[in-house]
Every structure is written in structure tokens, then in C-alpha cells.
Amino acid sequence: MKQEQALLSLEAHDCANAIPDLSKMIAAVQALVAQCEDLKLKYYEEMDKRKKLHNIVQETKGNIRVFCRCRPLSKDEVSSGQKCVVDFDGANDGDIVITNAGTSKKIFRFDRVFTPKDDQDVVYADASPLVTSVLDGYNVCIFAYGQTGTGKTFTMEGTERNRGVNYRTLEELFKIAEERKESATYDLSVSVLEVYNEQIRDLLAMSPSKKLEIKQSSEGYHHVPGLVEAKVENIKEVWDVLLAGSNARAVGSNNVNEHSSRSHCMLCITVKAKNLLNGECTSSKLWLVDLAGSERLAKTDVQGERLKEAQNINRSLSALGDVISALATKSIHIPYRNSKLTHLLQDSLGGDSKALMFVQISPSDNDVSETLSSLNFASRVRRIELGPAKKQADTVELQKTKQMLERAKQEGRLKDDSLRKLEENLQNLEAKAKGKEQLCKNLQEKVKELEGQLDSTAHSQITSEKQQRQLSGKLKEKEEMCTALRQKIVELECKLRKPRQSDSEVEILKQMIKELELKLKEQEHDRSAVELKTKEMELRLKEQEHQRSVAELKIKELELKLKEQEHQRSVAELKAREIGHELLETQRTKAMLQIKLRDLESKTNVQETNMTLDTAIATPREAKSPPFSGEEAMSEKEKHILRSSNSLNKQQPPSDKSCVADGPEAAVSEKKRKGDARNASIGGEQENNAPAAGQNVGRKRSLPGEREARLKRKSTEPPQVKNLGRSTASSRAAAAATHKAAAPSSRVPRQQPGGTKTRGWVR
Ligand code: ADP
Ligand code: MG
Numbered sequence: 061m062k063q064e065q066a067l068l069s070l071e072a073h074d075c076a077n078a079i080p081d082l083s084k085m086i087a088a089v090q091a092l093v094a095q096c097e098d099l100k101l102k103y104y105e106e107m108d109k110r111k112k113l114h115n116i117v118q119e120t121k122g123n124i125r126v127f128c129r130c131r132p133l134s135k136d137e138v139s140s141g142q143k144c145v146v147d148f149d150g151a152n153d154g155d156i157v158i159t160n161a162g163t164s165k166k167i168f169r170f171d172r173v174f175t176p177k178d179d180q181d182v183v184y185a186d187a188s189p190l191v192t193s194v195l196d197g198y199n200v201c202i203f204a205y206g207q208t209g210t211g212k213t214f215t216m217e218g219t220e221r222n223r224g225v226n227y228r229t230l231e232e233l234f235k236i237a238e239e240r241k242e243s244a245t246y247d248l249s250v251s252v253l254e255v256y257n258e259q260i261r262d263l264l265a266m267s268p269s270k271k272l273e274i275k276q277s278s279e280g281y282h283h284v285p286g287l288v289e290a291k292v293e294n295i296k297e298v299w300d301v302l303l304a305g306s307n308a309r310a311v312g313s314n315n316v317n318e319h320s321s322r323s324h325c326m327l328c329i330t331v332k333a334k335n336l337l338n339g340e341c342t343s344s345k346l347w348l349v350d351l352a353g354s355e356r357l358a359k360t361d362v363q364g365e366r367l368k369e370a371q372n373i374n375r376s377l378s379a380l381g382d383v384i385s386a387l388a389t390k391s392i393h394i395p396y397r398n399s400k401l402t403h404l405l406q407d408s409l410g411g412d413s414k415a416l417m418f419v420q421i422s423p424s425d426n427d428v429s430e431t432l433s434s435l436n437f438a439s440r441v442r443r444i445e446l447g448p449a450k451k452q453a454d455t456v457e458l459q460k461t462k463q464m465l466e467r468a469k470q471e472g473r474l475k476d477d478s479l480r481k482l483e484e485n486l487q488n489l490e491a492k493a494k495g496k497e498q499l500c501k502n503l504q505e506k507v508k509e510l511e512g513q514l515d516s517t518a519h520s521q522i523t524s525e526k527q528q529r530q531l532s533g534k535l536k537e538k539e540e541m542c543t544a545l546r547q548k549i550v551e552l553e554c555k556l557r558k559p560r561q562s563d564s565e566v567e568i569l570k571q572m573i574k575e576l577e578l579k580l581k582e583q584e585h586d587r588s589a590v591e592l593k594t595k596e597m598e599l600r601l602k603e604q605e606h607q608r609s610v611a612e613l614k615i616k617e618l619e620l621k622l623k624e625q626e627h628q629r630s631v632a633e634l635k636a637r638e639i640g641h642e643l644l645e646t647q648r649t650k651a652m653l654q655i656k657l658r659d660l661e662s663k664t665n666v667q668e669t670n671m672t673l674d675t676a677i678a679t680p681r682e683a684k685s686p687p688f689s690g691e692e693a694m695s696e697k698e699k700h701i702l703r704s705s706n707s708l709n710k711q712q713p714p715s716d717k718s719c720v721a722d723g724p725e726a727a728v729s730e731k732k733r734k735g736d737a738r739n740a741s742i743g744g745e746q747e748n749n750a751p752a753a754g755q756n757v758g759r760k761r762s763l764p765g766e767r768e769a770r771l772k773r774k775s776t777e778p779p780q781v782k783n784l785g786r787s788t789a790s791s792r793a794a795a796a797a798t799h800k801a802a803a804p805s806s807r808v809p810r811q812q813p814g815g816t817k818t819r820g821w822v823r
Contacts, residue, residue, distance in 0.1 A: 130422070
């Protein structure tokens with residue numbers, strides 16, 4: 061027991077000795093935690109910087125990039141003696157040359173050119189930076205365009221031994237997600253659909269679902285309600301999904317390629333990311349599209365259902381060209397809704413999203429016309445993106461057009477300036493009008509005050525007059541008494557003169573006379589006091605009348621001022637209306653100028669294109685050689701796409717114009733309405749003021765007798781008299797309220813599944 065106790069006490073001592081070390085360790089751990097937090101913060105900052113830099117790099121490369129890929133000649137083509145018409149000498153610089161019948165040559169330049177020798181991994185390596193963008197929260201769209209049989213499906217899907225962009229993209233998505241698992245979590249889901257004859261078909265649905273439509277969510281992104289979204293957690297699941305979609309794809313046959321797809325096959329990968337360091341959540345979409353063949357109808361020799369398919373394909377591909385063109389020219393209206401294809405891709409085309417187009421071509425001389433057509437379409441997309449300003453060549457005609465363009469721009473700027481000045485003027489006038497209104501209100505208040513004073517003066521005058529009347533009544537009474545007393549005195553004196561009367565009587569009578577005389581004196585004293593009071597009252601009355609006439613004068617002055625103010629205000633409003641008209645005119649001219657500008661720009665573009673073509677053809681060998689036989693037909697298609705694009709562009713100005721015209725017109729009509737309301741209120745005021753003014757004149761000219769009658773009338777009808785004055789004020793207040801209501805904002809700115817079985821994926 062003792063030994064155990066000793067051992068325990070030893071352990072207890074050791075423990076006690078270890079405590080200082082423990083606190084040191086705790087402090088060290090805390091320091092490490094703080095360091096860790098600091099590092100996390102720095103890491104987050106760095107990640108943010110990386111994201112931004114990556115995006116800048118992608119944007120510098122262009123948000124719409126075009127890669128050209130040429131497949132090798134197939135065994136059949138070689139055996140049938142077909143020749144390669146594609147020259148890859150400048151492929152490293154992005155140049156590709158098409159030779160027709162060994163004579164004429166046409167050069168095209170793209171962001172990247174892949175030769176038949178380039179493998180799937182080489183092709184994917186250039187597309188992979190976009191995958192990082194998807195994980196960073198950007199929408200991306202990769203699509204393959206070209207004639208049937210040129211390798212679109214090969215590039216996008218690939219084979220089990222030679223995987224394409226789709227599979228490799230998903231593989232990389234999982235790889236990067238795994239690398240970033242410490243800092244972020246990613247949820248990936250895949251949808252596979254096709255657009256066939258302008259109808260959406262869900263390729264992952266087990267049974268045909270009801271008609272699928274594109275809807276816009278409240279957050280603004282586009283989605284297809286009822287579409288199967290297969291949640292994928294590893295690459296094996298991805299491959300299963302891709303296979304299922306590929307097998308379900310609608311296929312048709314024609315004499316170009318028996319198994320060519322006549323629909324757009326679309327793979328949509330939705331990435332929901334959560335940043336574990338700052339809790340930030342993003343949702344982005346990656347569209348991988350294998351477009352239907354771009355070949356023209358004549359070549360495919362089709363009828364009936366196949367003809368309808370081909371027409372729909374042509375229409376949607378034209379719509380795609382129009383959307384890309386509108387995006388590149390930064391047009392206000394992007395015609396996304398012209399086809400199901402562009403409507404579905406709306407979130408991933410435009411804005412800060414990134415698009416990559418693979419233009420697939422055949423090397424065979426048999427397909428040269430279609431090859432040129434595809435390359436023309438793709439170079440239009442690329443040329444627009446890079447902008448015509450980069451071209452160096454210049455001619456006199458071009459110079460002239462440029463000068464005209466510059467002049468038109470200058471004019472536009474001048475119009476803008478005058479527009480701005482007019483707007484400023486309008487604002488100033490509005491501010492002035494507001495000031496005048498305030499002044500009017502103040503004056504009206506003063507008038508009300510003075511009218512109140514006038515009323516009280518009239519009231520006190522009435523009471524004074526009453527008092528005066530009472531006093532004069534009393535005076536009369538006293539005078540009557542005096543005369544009575546005088547008569548009595550006279551009688552008594554008569555009596556006194558009679559001799560028969562005794563002395564005592566005389567004495568009594570004398571006494572009486574004295575008393576009466578005393579009384580008389582008293583009465584006279586009273587009378588003089590009453591007379592004094594009456595005089596005083598009369599003086600006061602005069603004073604009050606004087607005050608009243610002064611107040612009336614003031615009211616008249618104020619009313620005159622009020623009228624002047626209102627006149628000034630109406631003049632200002634007239635000016636504002638004039639300015640509004642001018643504004644409208646200026647904006648109309650501006651819109652016209654913009655249309656002119658656009659015309660000129662398109663002319664410049666066409667001229668530059670022609671020039672480039674001329675430069676391309678004007679090699680010594682080409683000059684002698686005859687033109688392409690298939691080029692005219694191809695440029696017809698190009699023209700068709702351009703025409704549809706131009707027709708859309710042409711449609712923009714009216715909407716633009718209407719937008720421009722709406723603003724000022726609405727503003728002017730608003731002003732007019734305001735002015736009308738104001739005029740109405742002014743008219744109302746004048747009508748109301750007229751009797752009041754007449755009354756004032758009457759008041760001034762009335763004689764004292766009339767005045768008494770008037771005062772009597774006033775005292776018997778005070779509410780009516782007051783109401784006259786008040787109704788003027790209240791009508792003004794009502795007019796002001798109407799005016800306010802008529803102008804809520806003084807300035808108008810000048811500047812909107814059920815039932816379907818799934819393959820076990822989440823819908
Ligand atoms: P599309 O989808 O444009 O109609 P496909 O992808 O079906 O064309 O390709 C037609 C044929 O050409 C396929 O047999 C395909 O394997 C082959 N092919 C296409 N591109 C290449 C390439 N780069 N290398 C080898 N074979 C290719
Ligand atoms: Mg295909």
C-alpha cells in the first residue's frame with residue numbers, strides 16, 4: 061500500500077511538473093491554429109486571384125474561339141482516288157489553305173488548326189482551360205460544326221479507345237474537383253438531350269416524355285423542366301450516361317452518310333460548387349454540343365421527312381451564326397429565341413461565358429465545296445470576334461468610308477452633347493418652376509393671414525360701432541333729462557317771481573333750485589364724459605379702418621405678385637415643352653445617325669472582307685486561275701446567313717428608335733399633362749379670385765352707411781364671406797395637389813413530368 065502510495069505521489073509530481081509544458085504546448089497549438097487560419101485566408105485570396113487571372117487569360121484569348129480540325133482521308137476515299145485539298149504548312153500559326161483542282165487557293169486563319177495527325181489528347185489539351193473556367197463558376201459552351209462525316213462526333217464523343225472532348229472534360233472535372241476537395245465541394249449532374257426538328261428530346265428518359273419546353277427561372281437562368289439530370293459521382297457513371305444518350309440518339313439516313321445524325325446532340329453538365337473557405341456557392345453549366353451536319357440540301361438529295369429535318373438543321377445553324385454575330389458586334393438584341401438550339405445555349409453564349417467552336421472539315425477534293433462553306437462560316441464567327449480593325453490593308457474607297465464613318469460618329473457625339481445640354485436646361489427649368497411654386501404657396505399663405513386679420517378688424521369695428529350706438533342712446537337720454545330739468549328751473553323761477561309766496565317757500569324753492577342746478581351740472585359732466593368716450597371710439601374706429609385699408613392694399617399687392625409668378629411659371633413650362641420637342645427631334649436624328657453608322661460599319665466590314673478575299677486570291681498563280689466552281693454556291697449560303705443576320709440587325713433600330721422615342725415622348729406628354737393640370741388649376745384660381753377681388757373693390761368704395769350694412773351682412777353671413785377667401789386658398793391647395801399627382805416623378809428617364817420513367821437518375 062505504501063509503495064503504491066509512493067508511486068502514485070511520484071506520478072502526481074510528474075504530472076504537476078508536466079503542466080508548464082502542457083500550457084506551452086497549448087500556446088504552440090493555438091499559434092499553429094492562428095497560422096493555419098492566416099494561411100487559409102491567404103490561400104483563399106490566392107485562389108481568388110488565380111480565378112481572376114485565369115479568366116483574364118481566357119478573355120484575352122477571346123470569349124469566342126474557333127479551332128479547325130481536319131480528319132484524315134478514309135481508306136475508301138484513298139481507294140477511290142480522292143485527293144487531299146488541304147495544306148497544313150501554316151497550321152502552327154493557325155493558317156489553313158484549301159486548294160481547288162490544284163489551281164486556286166484560299167487561306168483561312170483560326171485560333172488553332174489541328175491536322176489529321178493530331179490525336180484526341182492534343183485536341184483536348186487546348187480545350188481544357190475552359191474546364192477550369194466551369195469549376196470557377198463560368199458558363200462554357202463547346203460545339204462541333206461541320207459537314208456530316210467530318211468527325212464532329214469523333215471529336216466530341218470519340219470512341220472507347222480514343223475518348224473525345226465530352227469524356228475527357230468530365231474526367232478532368234472530377235480530377236480538379238478531387239484536387240480542390242480541401243477547399244471546395246462540387247456536385248455534378250449530366251443531362252443528355254437532342255434537338256430534332258425544333259423539338260427537344262430527353263435522351264436519358266426511359267419512355268418518351270411529354271413535350272419539353274425551355275423556361276426561364278426566377279433567377280434568370282434557362283432550364284428545361286422535366287429533363288432528367290443524372291447525378292454523377294465518378295467517371296464510370298459518366299461513361300454509362302454518355303453511352304445511354306448516344307444509343308438513344310435519333311438517326312436518319314441519306315446518301316451522304318448512312319448513319320449521320322440529323323439532330324443536334326447536346327450534353328449539359330451542371331456544376332454546383334461550394335467554397336468551403338468562404339461558403340460561396342456557384343452554379344455553372346457546360347454545354348458540349350455535337351451539331352447536326354451543315355451540308356446543303358442539294359447535295360443530300362432528300363425529300364419528305366428528311367427534307368424537313370434538313371431545313372430545320374439549316375435554320376438552327378443560321379440562328380447560331382446570327383447569335384454569335386450579334387454577340388460579337390455587341391448588338392442590343394441577341395436573337396436567342398430564333399431556334400431551340402440557341403435558346404437552350406442562351407446562358408452559355410454571351411455575357412462572361414466562354415464558347416469554343418470546332419469546325420470540322422474533310423480533306424477530300426470531293427467535299428471541297430462543303431469544306432469551304434464550313435470554313436467561311438467559322439471564319440465569319442472568328443473575324444467578327446477579333447474585329448475588322450485588326451486588318452492592315454487599306455484602299456481609297458475604304459478610306460472614304462472610314463472618313464464617312466468618323467464624320468457620322470462625330471455628328472453622333474455632337475448630338476449627344478446637345479442632348480445632354482437640353483436635358484440640363486430642362487432640369488434647370490424644372491427646378492425654377494418648383495421654386496416659383498414654393499413662392500406661390502408662401503404668398504397664398506400670407507394672403508390667408510391678412511384675410512384673417514381683416515376679419516378680426518371688421519369684427520372689432522362692429523363691436524365699436526355697437527358701443528358707439530349705445531353711448532349715443534345714453535347721451536340722448538341725458539339730454540332729455542337736462543331739458544326736463546331746465547324746464548323745472550324755469551317753472552320754479554316763475555314761481556319765485558310771484559309776490560304772494562312766503563319767504564320760507566322762497567327759501568325752499570331756492571334750495572330746490574340749487575339742488576336742481578347741482579344735478580344739472582352733474583348731468584352735464586356725465587354728458588361731456590360720454591362725449592369724450594364717443595370721440596375716443598370714433599378715433600379708434602378711424603384707426604381700425606385705416607389698418608383695414610392698409611391690409612387690403614397688401615392683399616392686392618400680394619395677389620398681383622401671385623399672378624406675375626404664375627405667368628412666369630406658365631412661360632417656363634412652355635419653354636420646357638419646347639425643349640422636350642427639341643429633345644425628341646435630337647433623339648430621332650440620333651437614332652437615324654446610329655442606323656447610318658451601322659450601315660456604314662457593315663459596308664466597311666463587307667469591303668474589308670472583299671479586300672481580304674482579294675488579297676488571298678491575288679497570288680501570282682491564282683490571278684491566272686479560274687474561280688472556284690463551288691464558291692458561288694457557298695457564298696449564297698453565307699449570304700443567306702448574313703442576310704438573316706442583317707435582317708435581325710435591321711430590325712433593331714426600330715426597337716431602338718421606339719425605345720428612344722418612348723422616353724422623350726412620354727416625358728413630353730407627361731409635361732403636357734402637367735401643364736394642363738397646372739393651367740386648369742390656374743384657371744380655377746382666377747375664377748375663384750375674381751369675386752374676391754370684386755369684393756375688395758366694393759369694400760373700398762362703400763360709403764359709411766353702406767359699410768355698416770355690409771358689416772351687418774358680414775356679421776350675419778360670416779362663414780360665406782370667409783369661405784370665399786378660403787375657397788380661393790383651398791382651390792389653390794387642391795390645384796397644387798392635382799399638380800403633384802399629375803407629376804409623380806418630375807423626370808421620365810431617357811432612358812423585362814411526370815410520368816416519365818428514368819434510368820434511375822434524379823429528375
Ligand atoms: P460526323 O459526326 O461529323 O458525321 P463522325 O465523327 O461520325 O463524323 O466521323 C466520320 C468518320 O470519320 C468516323 O468513322 C470517324 O472515326 C472518322 N474520323 C473522324 N475524324 C477522325 C480523326 N481525326 N481521326 C481518325 N478518324 C476520324
Ligand atoms: Mg456525328
